[in-house]
Amino acid sequence: MTLFHRAALARAGAVALLAAGGLTAVAVPAHAADQADLAVTPLSYELAKGVEDAKAKPFKFQVDNTRGTVDAKGVRVTVETKGLKDRKVAVAVPDGCEVAGTTFSCLLGDLAAGTTEDFGIPLFSTGGRGDAGTLVVTVTAATADPNPDDNTVEHDITVARPGYDLTSWVQDVQGNVIVNGAVADEPDLRPVRRGETVPVDWAIYNDGSRRATGVAYGMVLPAGVTFAELPESCVEQKLGGLAQAYCEDPGVVVKPGEYYTADVRVTIGEDVVSPVLRPGFLFASGLDAAEGQPEEQPEVASTAQRRTFTEVDPVDNSAQFDVFVDLTAQPTPTPTPSGQPTATPTVPPTAAPTTPGTGGGGGDGGLPVTGVQVGLIGGVGAAVLLAGGALLLLSRRRKVVLVSPGDEKQAD
Numbered sequence: 001m002t003l004f005h006r007a008a009l010a011r012a013g014a015v016a017l018l019a020a021g022g023l024t025a026v027a028v029p030a031h032a033a034d035q036a037d038l039a040v041t042p043l044s045y046e047l048a049k050g051v052e053d054a055k056a057k058p059f060k061f062q063v064d065n066t067r068g069t070v071d072a073k074g075v076r077v078t079v080e081t082k083g084l085k086d087r088k089v090a091v092a093v094p095d096g097c098e099v100a101g102t103t104f105s106c107l108l109g110d111l112a113a114g115t116t117e118d119f120g121i122p123l124f125s126t127g128g129r130g131d132a133g134t135l136v137v138t139v140t141a142a143t144a145d146p147n148p149d150d151n152t153v154e155h156d157i158t159v160a161r162p163g164y165d166l167t168s169w170v171q172d173v174q175g176n177v178i179v180n181g182a183v184a185d186e187p188d189l190r191p192v193r194r195g196e197t198v199p200v201d202w203a204i205y206n207d208g209s210r211r212a213t214g215v216a217y218g219m220v221l222p223a224g225v226t227f228a229e230l231p232e233s234c235v236e237q238k239l240g241g242l243a244q245a246y247c248e249d250p251g252v253v254v255k256p257g258e259y260y261t262a263d264v265r266v267t268i269g270e271d272v273v274s275p276v277l278r279p280g281f282l283f284a285s286g287l288d289a290a291e292g293q294p295e296e297q298p299e300v301a302s303t304a305q306r307r308t309f310t311e312v313d314p315v316d317n318s319a320q321f322d323v324f325v326d327l328t329a330q331p332t333p334t335p336t337p338s339g340q341p342t343a344t345p346t347v348p349p350t351a352a353p354t355t356p357g358t359g360g361g362g363g364d365g366g367l368p369v370t371g372v373q374v375g376l377i378g379g380v381g382a383a384v385l386l387a388g389g390a391l392l393l394l395s396r397r398r399k400v401v402l403v404s405p406g407d408e409k410q411a412d
Contacts, residue, residue, distance in 0.1 A: 036072035036113065039064040039150040040139045043118060044167075046160040046313040047089060047132070050209030051125045055257040056092045057165060057207035058120020060316045061153070063139045065111045074142035075108040079121055083134035088159050091135075092122040111141075115278065115322060120167075125159055125209070132157040164254070165208030165312040166215070168319040170282045171201040173225070173266060175326075181259050191324040195270040195331035197228045202319075203259040204284045208312050212254040214287025218246045221266060222277035225323050229265035250287050268323065270331035277323040284317045 043060035051057055065072045081091050082102035093099060097106040111117055121135065138152040145151055169182040175190040181203040192198050200219075206212050221227065221243040227236055234247035245264075254260050268277075311317075 034068060034070040035143055035146050036065055036070045036111070036141050037067045037147050038072055038075070038111075038139050038141060038145055039067075039147075040137055040153050042137075042153055042155040044120075044313055044316040045156075046158045046165075047123050047125060048161070048163050048165050048208040048210070048312040049125050049129050049159050050162045051123075051165075051207065051256070052209075053090070053092060053124040055207070056122035056124040058122050058167065059135070059155075059157070060118050060120050060167070061137055061155075062116050062118050063108070063111060064116045066114055066116060069113050071113050072111040072141040072143075075111050076105055076140050077108060077119060078103060078105040078138045078140070080136035080138075083136060083154075084157065085131070085133040087127045088125070088130065088132035089123050089157055090126050092124060094122070108139075112276070115276070116320065118319065123157065127159075129159045129161060132159045160312045162209045163312040164206050164210050164212035164256075164286055166212060166254075166284050166286060166314075166317050167205045167207045168217075168282050168284045168317050169203050169205065170280075170319045170321045172321050173198060173200055173280070173323040177201050179261075179263070181261055191275065191326035192268050193326050193329045193331065194268050194272055197265055197267045200264040200266055200321075202264065202282050203261045204254070204282075204317075205259040206254045206256050209256055211256065212286045212311075213252075214248075214250045215252055215254060215260055215284060216246070216248045216287055217282065217284040218244065219264065219283075220244045220281040222280045222323055224269040224272040224274075224277050225266050225280070226269070227264070228267045229263055231262045231264070248287065266323075268325055272325055273327070275325050275327055277325060278320075280321045280323065282319045282321065285314065286311050 041062045041064065043062055044057070047057055047059070061077075063075060063077070079091070080103050084091065093104045094106060097104045108117070108119060121137070123135075133156075135155050135157055136152065137155060140151060171177060171182050173192060175192050175196070175198060176186055176188045177199060178186050179199045179201045182201050202219075204215060204217060223241060226243045227245060230236060230245050231247055233249060234245045236243070236245045238244065249260075252260060
């Protein structure tokens with residue numbers, strides 16, 4: 001569905017928007033008389049008090065194009081900020097977006113029919129807790145929308161207590177993806193051949209104001225896709241015909257601005273017949289207690305103190321992804337790696353992040369992306385968590401990469 005791009009946060013006060021490197025277009029039959037029917041839905045609701053501008057949280061919104069058979073061309077997001085209370089919260093306008101008074105507008109690109117995308121609007125804390133006002137977000141396309149009433153959402157923002165806040169992001173599965181914390185800076189992305197094994201670029205960021213101690217996460221693959229490689233701390237199973245994995249790392253500590261990721265590789269079935277396999281899901285949760293060998297030793301917390309470890313906004317812990325398949329090529333099975341992972345995710349990125357824009361990832365301005373269906377992932381996620389927890393008590397700590405986005409280096 002989308003190329004997700006998590007930009008390095010700016011160091012001089014202006015925070016770049018976490019952005020998708022353009023929405024990936026897919027070959028879907030379209031009729032000139034038809035129109036794309038878009039809708040926008042908020043996925044994030046609360047901001048932890050104390051989140052700084054240099055580590056602004058990307059508030060997730062989802063743009064939906066599942067109600068028709070026409071690709072949405074030139075999708076643009078317009079954000080009105082005058083309803084926010086500047087003593088509680090502020091917006092970090094991304095580079096490349098067009099600003100007009102209290103409004104800014106960013107180009108996402110094309111959104112394939114039958115898909116959804118998440119984008120993020122970075123907010124940071126400027127004061128105390130409570131009602132922080134309203135953000136008005138509108139999505140439009142180059143052509144008229146037959147049902148414009150659901151193209152705009154007025155979303156209330158709340159500043160909550162200080163705490164950790166996990167946000168999951170995952171790049172769509174394609175060929176030539178670089179594993180670098182869901183940064184979509186690859187210039188030569190292509191659909192995956194049937195039978196091919198490729199890495200998944202995913203990351204769980206802590207967008208809160210306090211550290212997260214212990215992380216659990218799971219991944220559900222679309223039908224026709226299987227796991228070829230998983231971290232040692234994962235339990236794999238099939239539920240409803242879908243490959244699923246549940247993993248825990250009770251010893252890890254993820255500080256604000258850091259992200260958590262590890263090696264995951266998947267194989268595309270040789271008998272798939274669709275150019276887009278969807279949906280896949282990534283979901284995460286904090287374990288609220290560090291055990292084993294964490295990055296640093298936490299102190300024992302009282303019952304009252306433990307309340308501060310409860311996650312601020314768990315709704316945006318899920319991310320959706322699609323798998324793009326090249327049906328024109330003959331199946332070319334890729335050998336499945338065995339034993340220990342042979343490589344860890346590349347950190348920092350070896351190239352400057354691509355500014356999101358039109359089509360496949362270049363252009364002007366943009367917003368962070370990766371879609372989610374809350375009801376479906378809630379049910380599937382709960383099933384995986386329960387089944388995975390019952391299958392095995394995970395005790396071995398897996399290999400992870402913890403990276404502060406502010407420390408990522410960009411090539412000249």
